[in-house]
Amino acid sequence: MSAPPTAATAQTAPDRVEREVVLRVTGLKKRYGPLEVLKGVDLTVERGEVMCIIGPSGSGKSTLLRSMNHLEEIDAGRVELDGELVGYRQRGHKYVTLPEKVLAKQRAKMGMVFQSFNLFPHMTVLQNIIESPVGVLGQDPKEAKKEAMALLGKVGLAEKAPFYPRQLSGGQQQRVAIARALAMKPRVMLFDEPTSALDPELVGEVLDVMKDLAREGLTMVVVTHEMGFAREVADSVLFMDGGVVVERGKPRDVLLNPQMPRTKDFLSKVL
Numbered sequence: 001m002s003a004p005p006t007a008a009t010a011q012t013a014p015d016r017v018e019r020e021v022v023l024r025v026t027g028l029k030k031r032y033g034p035l036e037v038l039k040g041v042d043l044t045v046e047r048g049e050v051m052c053i054i055g056p057s058g059s060g061k062s063t064l065l066r067s068m069n070h071l072e073e074i075d076a077g078r079v080e081l082d083g084e085l086v087g088y089r090q091r092g093h094k095y096v097t098l099p100e101k102v103l104a105k106q107r108a109k110m111g112m113v114f115q116s117f118n119l120f121p122h123m124t125v126l127q128n129i130i131e132s133p134v135g136v137l138g139q140d141p142k143e144a145k146k147e148a149m150a151l152l153g154k155v156g157l158a159e160k161a162p163f164y165p166r167q168l169s170g171g172q173q174q175r176v177a178i179a180r181a182l183a184m185k186p187r188v189m190l191f192d193e194p195t196s197a198l199d200p201e202l203v204g205e206v207l208d209v210m211k212d213l214a215r216e217g218l219t220m221v222v223v224t225h226e227m228g229f230a231r232e233v234a235d236s237v238l239f240m241d242g243g244v245v246v247e248r249g250k251p252r253d254v255l256l257n258p259q260m261p262r263t264k265d266f267l268s269k270v271l
């Protein structure tokens with residue numbers, strides 16, 4: 001039998017419940033030659049959190065996402081997923097890059113959706129979705145197909161399974177790309193401006209799918225210029241400029257009542 005709630009437990013709910021950290025980035029630095037693109041980024045993403053990252057072009061948003069799932073080698077700091085170091089094995093003070101096979105398994109835990117869809121053009125929609133679950137995770141093809149059809153239903157494209165990407169609209173292709181990433185059952189989904197290559201009338205259908213995922217409790221990091229989406233869906237908004245996190249907080253604070261001059265300046269141009 002559980003004890004009745006006390007004043008103390010009542011106080012901790014629901015706002016102050018400590019949620020499990022899924023993704024932790026600490027002191028992340030990344031340079032391309034002389035250009036230091038990320039100058040020490042710290043952030044944490046909790047389970048079920050939707051974090052929107054905003055900021056001017058060139059501020060390092062894509063580089064940050066790419067560094068998170070080790071599509072880039074990093075120069076300093078660390079990325080941890082469920083407490084596990086991503087991309088490297090630590091030997092004393094040294095970091096050794098993990099072998100490609102181990103990296104592939106780690107990346108599978110972070111679904112990535114890009115601006116440009118990146119579907120395999122020579123494969124049907126269904127083949128695109130089952131490729132990695134079967135090839136990387138070793139899932140039974142029949143089971144993978146069943147799950148792929150369910151995912152296609154979820155993004156509203158069940159009837160497109162036998163089609164090729166070129167036969168789909170941009171919005172449909174992006175929804176397939178989301179289903180493909182979800183097929184790996186990732187711990188977190190990383191979206192890099194998923195709607196910015198789309199015609200305006202196709203943006204809504206992709207954002208609607210993302211809203212559904214957020215509602216279902218998927219952990220998401222979304223680089224976006226869609227301020228309406230950020231305001232409506234994000235649990236936290238992070239503003240980046242010049243390779244640093246300038247401001248982070250609840251959408252209503254960062255977007256409607258920003259504290260830092262650089263955030264104010266950026267928002268005055270985009271809102």
Ligand SMILES: Nc1ncnc2c1ncn2[C@@H]1O[C@H](COP(=O)(O)OP(=O)(O)OP(=O)(O)O)[C@@H](O)[C@H]1O
Pocket residue numbers: 032037055056057058059060061062063064
């Ligand atoms: N592979 C690369 N080699 C050299 N420089 C790069 C490379 N990738 C990115 N950069 C540089 O790093 C900086 C940050 O780029 P990044 O793509 O992360 O910015 P962003 O915030 O995503 O911008 P946008 O909003 O335009 O997508 C830019 O100055 C860019 O030119």
Ligand SMILES: [Mg+2]
Pocket residue numbers: 061062063192
């Ligand atoms: Mg970018």
